[in-house]
Amino acid sequence: MTLSQGDKFPSGFEFKYVPIELETLNQDDGLACGRPLGLGLDGLLEKNQGGNVLFVAVPGAFTPTCTENHIPPILEHLKELKSKKNITTAVFLSANDPFVINAWGKLLLKQQKISASNDLPKIIFASDPNAAFSQKNGLSLDLTDAGLGVRTNRYALIVNADSKTVSYFGVESEPGVTVSGYDGISSAKL
Structure with missing residues (x-):
């Protein structure tokens, strides 16, 4: 099954x-x-009742596109995403293990000079273990030939926490960042 805009968000999944x-x-x-x-x-x-949860997935922590082009603009505009899109929590995820995701998240947050503020949504860097959520919902990427195994694809979802529906769905079909990046997320019609 492939998850898409307007679908009920899948239940029963856990990230680390x-x-x-x-x-x-x-x-x-x-x-x-x-x-x-x-x-x-x-x-x-x-x-997160009364708000929206943003999920942003990347193929790999510390990879060039993910680290330089994809996540930094989103982090830079979190305050705006909270005020304009009612994002109450932002979850950044990859199939990497939670220790790698934690180190990557700390470095990105320090680089963007993010500090505790009521103006920001809650920020979580999480692992989609074995890309289970992504695979089950048609959002995985098989990079076995490149020696990387099955990964999360590059995508962004905004989920309405009240109705538990996907109100924005942007998955990349080509290398690069378009619909899953800040520009795609900020222009989402919720």
């Missing part, structure tokens, strides 16, 4: 993540992190 505390980000050792926690997507939507 190591929380990043924005309050102490600049004092944190980028190489140290805690143990991964489960991020139940059903519970995440319940906690």
